[in-house]
Amino acid sequence: MTDYARIRALVTGGASGIGKAAARELQSRGAQVAGLDLDPSGAPDGAIGVHCDVADDASVRAAVQEAADRLGGIDVVVNNAGIGAQGAVTDNDDDEWHRVLDVNVLGIVRVTRAAMPHLQQSDAAAVVNTCSIAAWAGLPQRALYSASKGAVQALTLAMAADYVRDGIRVNCVNPGTVDTPWVGRLLDTADDPRAERAALEARQPTGRLVQPDDVARAIAYLADPAHVSTTGTVLAVDGGMHGLRVRPAQA
Template identity: 65%
Template sequence: MSEFEGRTAIVTGSASGIGAATVALLRERGARVAGLDLHEHDCDLPVVCDVGDSASVDAAVATVAERFGRIDILINNAGIGAVGDVTANSDDEWHRVLNINVVGIARMSRAALPHLLASPGGAIVNTCSIVAPVGVPQRALYAASKGAVAALTLAMAADHVRQGVRVNAVVPGTADTPWVARLLAAADDPAAAAAALRGRQPTGRLVTAAEVAHAIAYLASPLASATTGTLLAVDGGFTGVRLPS
């Protein structure tokens, strides 16, 4: 498949997990991919970037535009986690998580939008989470940030649909990523915690990074030109399926 041939994509949070899987898949399908992350990694153009800092974001987007001459796709995947109920995190931690997970998307989109508007098929895909539409224990701050991502996605889709830029989000369930691995490692009983995560999925397993990447590629693809304002769940049935106990 080569539907991305000649197109340039930016993927944030591209060094591992869902971001790395997305970089690999878009390259396989013909895109030139700039990976923005705090760490160097393998892609067509690795750029060290902190999405929490406007100057870093602006410089990174300018670097990509100068190198490739165009930007057609923006994958806003960078994000950080948080654990606990509403009492568990300080004001500073709330500001830190919202700054990366929500304002970071706004910064990246603001910087990339002039280039996306010039593309024949500009597309933005944001990484949301199943904790936005579903109440999950001990995820108050993280859920608040991802709920904002869902709302921001729909607002951006409305703002830019008539300008030719599509905006969608992928909504992963519990995924087999380095962040989840760290959470499990910190649990009192990692094996039991892992079994509980798998057990709450109707499929009986975690979502893979590759499965989320395929959903992102669909939303970003010019073949999905009629799809905008969509929150696409890749959650093993967690949202919509209820099995008898």
């Protein structure tokens, strides 16, 4: 069994949704965890909550340094903070494109850049980025979001290549539609929330939305220091949405 007791992990967006589930999962395996979030009050019990705006470099540097000071170093960075966007390519103005890319892509850059000196001192260094099925599959009304997540996937592979000789593993998870508060808010705005939820469930071959804990366990796998040969990996946690082509269920 992996000795997670020596692992010090930083999770952005660690106070809700996938990030909170990932922080809990890492804690359950023995890791010390800092949850960085705009509102860190929701970080799991026992985790260190730190205010952080990943769209602001000064905020990121201060938050990463506080986390490193309080944890005694950083071995694992989970870049999970992100925002959603809806619409076709014509539906969002330049300001919205800049805002989403700034959080979803540059947020990963800022956090990893600030944490790199600490990762370079670790003998169990790993970076796990939360990407999306949208990086692989053309989804309707998700042009901006998909562009940001496509960039995250490409960035993950480039980072893995850059730091493989330093012993820093870099991977990402690509969830399908996850049952998070953000998806809940989208459903609430639909004309028929129950029908919309049923459509999202039917879109995945398993017939169910991905749960935050499903993604958290995948993140923990990629962060596990025992998996020294796993780097530059894109791990689907999508109920088969990317790779399977199943026949529609018979009525």
